[in-house]
Amino acid sequence: MSLANDTAKRPLRALRLPLALGGERGLLIALVLFVGLLSIVPLARLAWAALLPGGSFDAARIAELLGNRRVVEATVNTIWISVASTLLATVTGTMAAMLVTLTDMRARTLWVFGFVLPLMIPPQVTALAWVQAFSPASPILGPLGLALPPGTRHPLYSMGGIVFLLGLYNAPLVFLSVRASLQRVPSSLVEAAQAQGARGFAVTRDIVLPLARGGIFAGAALAFVSSIGNFGIQAMLGIPARVSTLITLIYRRLNSYGPSALNDMALLALLLALLTVLGMALTAWLGRRGDQRVDTARRLPRRSLGALRGPVEGLAWLYLVLCLLLPLSALVGTALVRGYGQPLNAETITFENFANALFHHEGIREAFATSLWLTLATVAVLIPVSVALGYVLTWREGWVARVLRLASELAYALPGIIIGVAMILFFLRPLPLIGTGLYGTVWVIFAAYLSNYLALALRPILGGFAQIERGLDEAAQLAGAGILARLRDVVLPSLAPSAAAAAILVFMTAINEIQTSVLLVSSRATTIGPMIIFLEEAGSSTLAAAVGCLMVLLVLILMGLSLLAGRRLPDGVLPWRD
Amino acid sequence: MTRLTLTLAASLLASTAYAETTITLYTSQAPEQAQQTVDAFEAVHPDIKVEWTRNGTSALMNVLRAEIEAGQVQPDVLLVADVINLGELKAGGHLMAYPEAPVGAYDAATYDPDMTFFGTKALTTGIAYNTDIAEPVSKWMDLIKEENRGQIGVPSPLYSGAALNHLHAMIASDIGWQFYEGLNDLDIVPEGGNGPATKAVASGMAKYAIIVDSNALNAKASGSPVDYIVPEDGVSFITEPAAIMSTTEHADEARLFIDFLLSEDGQKLAASQGYLPILPGVAGPEGYPALEDMTLLGYDADEAVKTNDAVTAKFADIFGL
Numbered sequence: 034m035s036l037a038n039d040t041a042k043r044p045l046r047a048l049r050l051p052l053a054l055g056g057e058r059g060l061l062i063a064l065v066l067f068v069g070l071l072s073i074v075p076l077a078r079l080a081w082a083a084l085l086p087g088g089s090f091d092a093a094r095i096a097e098l099l100g101n102r103r104v105v106e107a108t109v110n111t112i113w114i115s116v117a118s119t120l121l122a123t124v125t126g127t128m129a130a131m132l133v134t135l136t137d138m139r140a141r142t143l144w145v146f147g148f149v150l151p152l153m154i155p156p157q158v159t160a161l162a163w164v165q166a167f168s169p170a171s172p173i174l175g176p177l178g179l180a181l182p183p184g185t186r187h188p189l190y191s192m193g194g195i196v197f198l199l200g201l202y203n204a205p206l207v208f209l210s211v212r213a214s215l216q217r218v219p220s221s222l223v224e225a226a227q228a229q230g231a232r233g234f235a236v237t238r239d240i241v242l243p244l245a246r247g248g249i250f251a252g253a254a255l256a257f258v259s260s261i262g263n264f265g266i267q268a269m270l271g272i273p274a275r276v277s278t279l280i281t282l283i284y285r286r287l288n289s290y291g292p293s294a295l296n297d298m299a300l301l302a303l304l305l306a307l308l309t310v311l312g313m314a315l316t317a318w319l320g321r322r323g324d325q326r327v328d329t330a331r332r333l334p335r336r337s338l339g340a341l342r343g344p345v346e347g348l349a350w351l352y353l354v355l356c357l358l359l360p361l362s363a364l365v366g367t368a369l370v371r372g373y374g375q376p377l378n379a380e381t382i383t384f385e386n387f388a389n390a391l392f393h394h395e396g397i398r399e400a401f402a403t404s405l406w407l408t409l410a411t412v413a414v415l416i417p418v419s420v421a422l423g424y425v426l427t428w429r430e431g432w433v434a435r436v437l438r439l440a441s442e443l444a445y446a447l448p449g450i451i452i453g454v455a456m457i458l459f460f461l462r463p464l465p466l467i468g469t470g471l472y473g474t475v476w477v478i479f480a481a482y483l484s485n486y487l488a489l490a491l492r493p494i495l496g497g498f499a500q501i502e503r504g505l506d507e508a509a510q511l512a513g514a515g516i517l518a519r520l521r522d523v524v525l526p527s528l529a530p531s532a533a534a535a536a537i538l539v540f541m542t543a544i545n546e547i548q549t550s551v552l553l554v555s556s557r558a559t560t561i562g563p564m565i566i567f568l569e570e571a572g573s574s575t576l577a578a579a580v581g582c583l584m585v586l587l588v589l590i591l592m593g594l595s596l597l598a599g600r601r602l603p604d605g606v607l608p609w610r611d
Numbered sequence: 612m613t614r615l616t617l618t619l620a621a622s623l624l625a626s627t628a629y630a631e632t633t634i635t636l637y638t639s640q641a642p643e644q645a646q647q648t649v650d651a652f653e654a655v656h657p658d659i660k661v662e663w664t665r666n667g668t669s670a671l672m673n674v675l676r677a678e679i680e681a682g683q684v685q686p687d688v689l690l691v692a693d694v695i696n697l698g699e700l701k702a703g704g705h706l707m708a709y710p711e712a713p714v715g716a717y718d719a720a721t722y723d724p725d726m727t728f729f730g731t732k733a734l735t736t737g738i739a740y741n742t743d744i745a746e747p748v749s750k751w752m753d754l755i756k757e758e759n760r761g762q763i764g765v766p767s768p769l770y771s772g773a774a775l776n777h778l779h780a781m782i783a784s785d786i787g788w789q790f791y792e793g794l795n796d797l798d799i800v801p802e803g804g805n806g807p808a809t810k811a812v813a814s815g816m817a818k819y820a821i822i823v824d825s826n827a828l829n830a831k832a833s834g835s836p837v838d839y840i841v842p843e844d845g846v847s848f849i850t851e852p853a854a855i856m857s858t859t860e861h862a863d864e865a866r867l868f869i870d871f872l873l874s875e876d877g878q879k880l881a882a883s884q885g886y887l888p889i890l891p892g893v894a895g896p897e898g899y900p901a902l903e904d905m906t907l908l909g910y911d912a913d914e915a916v917k918t919n920d921a922v923t924a925k926f927a928d929i930f931g932l
Contacts, residue, residue: 103931168814187816273807273816275761275800285802289769289932291673292680371833394646395662461681472681555674556635556664556685571665572806572826573642 057516068437071484072444075455083299107277115261121200122256126207134215137335147353152205155545156265157565158581162360165367173363190274199260207252214248220333250320257312262448264548279305302451368578386579404561408543411482412536419490427498445488449548456481475558481549490535497531530603634864636663637686652871667804668692668772687859692772693849697728698916707855730850731872732886736777738840739827745818755793764808764820767801780847783910825885845906
């Protein structure tokens with residue numbers, strides 16, 4: 034590649050950016066603008082509206098709002114539910130990880146797929162399915178004679194029910210983290226203990242678990258953040274059960290009072306953010322105090338379960354049947370009858386609800402379509418941006434990039450509803466120069482998605498960067514290639530598997546999401562995630578069940594497609610692949 | 612090239628020949644019934660397409676207020692539960708008058724004297740009870756008993772227009788605020804709309820629910836163990852009025868929609884959906900108690916519009932919302 038050829042391909046003088054804006058500096062400025070406008074400014078606007086509405090700090094107003102008995106009740110409920118469900122998720126996830134990593138259980142890959150599947154199903158669908166499974170009108174338990182008699186309070190419409198479902202939903206998060214940790218425990222320590230005469234359980238309790246402590250607490254942190262921000266389950270169960278949490282309080286107040294409640298809700302959103310950060314800090318501190326030795330060379334040998342193998346495997350598969358098949362079949366059963374509470378048999382079976390959802394109700398079809406193209410657009414924008422951000426983070430030192438990363442991580446970790454409130458505040462007034470407002474349009478939802486999922490796209494890409502030859506990039510730089518050309522021709526092809534995995538992850542997370550868009554949907558722009566909540570609110574339970582089934586079907590199809598692409602994607606990125 | 616241009620021009624012209632007008636409807640009807648209403652209207656007027664959005668009336672008003680503030684009003688027509696919310700919009704000058712509306716045969720009490728909104732049906736709000744686990748009562752205050760703690764499904768006026776209407780009717784009557792204070796003492800917090808409350812009483816999660824007659828009687832007809840009581844001291848009623856927004860760009864099509872709702876076809880549709888029609892001569896659904904046999908709790912609508920903010924604030928205060 035001679036320099037003469039190179040010169041001929043450079044853009045015309047008139048079109049070249051001035052030196053200050055070209056090249057890497059320009060890229061950094063663009064990244065700062067992107068993350069700044071989408072993450073930092075809205076969150077700052079939120080803090081402003083919360084603490085200084087109208088420009089003055091009024092401690093009395095804050096005290097009065099936070100001291101309101103409903104707010105105190107919601108805060109206490111939130112803390113209690115998050116802590117309890119995190120404990121449940123941690124115990125369940127750790128046990129599952131130990132089962133899969135340390136024993137010689139058969140059909141492990143399939144079991145892992147089934148165990149992780151609930152994480153990919155939208156939480157509001159999960160909640161709906163479990164409610165149908167245990168209601169007095171249960172299509173599964175009814176024929177078996179196990180249904181609860183009518184008049185009993187539904188067991189899941191309670192604090193315990195919410196904790197149970199949240200624990201179940203987040204157990205796979207802990208599982209993934211602990212499993213990764215267990216796979217790095219040095220087997221030499223275990224062998225030394227066994228040489229000393231320690232047997233089975235003592236070795237696990239005293240050697241393996243303490244070494245996996247980091248992974249356990251990292252998983253617990255993820256589970257805590259996920260629990261506290263899980264709108265789907267808290268709304269579907271908590272609102273009928275009248276168990277108020279901060280997230281559902283914000284949602285209901287904004288629905289009841291409209292934009293006049295925004296400043297007060299911003300304060301509650303800030304409180305929620307504070308609780309989230311406290312929880313993350315606490316679990317991080319707890320995790321750091323353990324032994325951190327790792328050895329990736331040799332895996333721990335698997336222990337034979339011996340005589341216990343049958344019962345243990347039976348229990349494990351029973352768990353899957355109860356937690357996966359029971360609710361999903363109840364969901365399908367409810368979707369196949371016309372009136373809520375009708376028993377499912379050959380006479381009452383009808384595909385009317387599915388026909389309504391797919392063909393008849395334009396609103397539902399439009400919601401599917403909007404979700405689909407919004408998610409595709411989000412992926413199309415976020416992948417290049419995170420490749421660029423990953424480049425700057427990995428190969429260029431600098432505090433700017435680290436601040437950007439922190440901002441994006443914060444936007445991801447905070448419950449989506451906070452981003453929602455921030456976006457409403459940010460976009461409510463018409464834009465200054467253009468004149469029209471973006472409020473209520475699909476672009477606000479798009480902005481919220483870009484803000485929320487940047488960190489999710491960034492992680493696999495950073496992992497990919499760690500495995501690329503830096504020398505290739507430096508060689509290209511020496512030959513005179515500009516930053517964009519280098520990213521496009523040198524970095525992206527090597528990064529393709531990680532970028533593809535990131536794209537799949539963001540797509541699957543965003544397409545059925547509810548937290549971020551539930552406050553932002555309007556008559557002009559609806560996504561499919563909140564649709565189930567709205568249908569339940571309106572009293573159309575069977576239609577909601579049909580939509581839920583379709584969403585699960587979509588998830589299964591996407592997961593199946595990604596498994597087909599399987600070997601070409603890097604390990605450990607997609608949670609449902611072992 | 613010429614052929615291509617001509618084809619393009621021809622197809623553009625052809626497309627305008629089949630151009631549809633689209634109007635946007637904001638309604639508080641249940642989704643299935645909103646779809647039925649829209650389908651029936653589009654069958655009569657195939658060149659008009661209706662896009663609809665559904666929410667509880669009070670929640671819908673919040674959405675509208677935000678849109679008015681942002682200068683981006685979406686709907687052309689409204690079909691919501693009660694006259695208080697619409698009265699507030701009328702007071703703000705957001706409704707378009709339709710003096711030529713076909714209200715000749717209708718009772719004057721069902722539509723606005725200034726012709727900005729028109730009632731389309733009659734729904735009463737009374738007491739539904741689960742026949743398996745609860746006993747019928749004859750007065751409102753009979754519900755305020757210790758054994759009903761947490762067992763009454765009550766929609767919230769902050770979401771539902773029917774519930775807001777009921778609140779105003781109750782406080783204007785002899786019963787006053789004590790009914791709601793009694794609910795608060797029984798740990799019952801009004802929440803959401805008529806749909807979930809109906810589901811709660813039908814599935815046995817609640818013994819009683821304060822819901823509209825059509826919800827309760829439709830559930831009974833589908834086989835749920837529910838029945839509907841009209842208390843002796845009276846029921847409130849709403850007329851589910853329709854109105855045209857003053858910002859509409861499709862006034863003619865919007866008027867056609869109102870005409871449809873007030874026509875005999877529209878009233879028959881309402882009856883088939885389980886509502887009491889208000890056009891004299893159109894039969895109501897079977898098994899419905901007749902309006903003439905009930906004590907109807909009314910109130911001064913204009914007065915209610917003026918006091919609405921204070922009333923909802925006091926309501927929120929009682930329940931700590």
